[in-house]
Amino acid sequence: MDLRICHLYPDLMCIYGDRGNVITLAQRARWRGIGVETRDLQAGETLDPEWADLYFFGGGQDQGQDVVSKDLRSANGNALRQAFAAGAAALSVCGGYQLLGHEYVPAEGPSIPGLGAMDVTTRAGKVRFVGNLLAAAPLGTLIGFENHSGYTYLGPQARALATVVVGHGNNGEDKTEGAVQGRLVGTYCHGSVLPKNPWLADMLLVWALERRHGGVQLEPLDDSEELAAQRSAAEVARARP
Ligand code: GLN
Numbered sequence: 001m002d003l004r005i006c007h008l009y010p011d012l013m014c015i016y017g018d019r020g021n022v023i024t025l026a027q028r029a030r031w032r033g034i035g036v037e038t039r040d041l042q043a044g045e046t047l048d049p050e051w052a053d054l055y056f057f058g059g060g061q062d063q064g065q066d067v068v069s070k071d072l073r074s075a076n077g078n079a080l081r082q083a084f085a086a087g088a089a090a091l092s093v094c095g096g097y098q099l100l101g102h103e104y105v106p107a108e109g110p111s112i113p114g115l116g117a118m119d120v121t122t123r124a125g126k127v128r129f130v131g132n133l134l135a136a137a138p139l140g141t142l143i144g145f146e147n148h149s150g151y152t153y154l155g156p157q158a159r160a161l162a163t164v165v166v167g168h169g170n171n172g173e174d175k176t177e178g179a180v181q182g183r184l185v186g187t188y189c190h191g192s193v194l195p196k197n198p199w200l201a202d203m204l205l206v207w208a209l210e211r212r213h214g215g216v217q218l219e220p221l222d223d224s225e226e227l228a229a230q231r232s233a234a235e236v237a238r239a240r241p
Helices: 019-030 062-072 075-085 095-100 198-213 224-239
Strands: 002-008 035-041 054-057 089-093 103-105 120-137 140-154 162-166 179-181 184-187
Touching: 002 019, 002 198, 019 035, 019 054, 019 089, 019 198, 054 095, 054 198, 062 075, 062 095, 062 103, 089 095, 089 198, 095 103, 095 120, 095 140, 095 184, 120 224, 140 184, 140 198, 140 224, 162 224, 184 198
Parallel strands: 002 035, 002 054, 054 089, 089 184, 103 120
Antiparallel strands: 120 140, 120 162, 179 184
């Protein structure tokens, strides 16, 4: 069994250590004896919709989002939609999450069109949300760090990834954090999010491996250190909301 990961726009969309999510996915697969190949896709290069099992789309500044949005309005956008329709999984964080949705309307300037693969819409709010983000998800605790001025609202096709306990999450109003639609996941948790939230990493690995290998049962790993880090970060978040 092998896993193919595509890191989308790593030069433009990779702030707050988001690259650590690709490292975590690859390492948790390799610890299980699964071969891993990772490829980057830069703006202007050609995306092969057949290749990747899993896409990672990190966070970025408005300017970078503008460049990426233009690339997603080229053939690459259709190729990415085709890949998702054929069962590829994705983890998107903050700016990447916003661009998998319908649009991101910044505080100044025109709307930045998204891919429309997730039924979410984002518009800049008055207050930038910066700080620890602790949320409760069905499969476990979700802990990370948020820094965004975009407020994201879920449409009927998307469901919340988690419920906010500390912090703001999607919009600071409806207590939702992130979104899940099919095998696509969006979150506002930077950090990087996956090292301290192993349940999320393994959920994505199973979805990605199922694309070419059918039903997958991952061997459990000793996550004692990861969960200790999660508990410690959650304590800090509770102490310093
Ligand atoms: N520019 C977007 C916002 O501020 C995304 C920021 C990010 O990816 N951290 O909401």
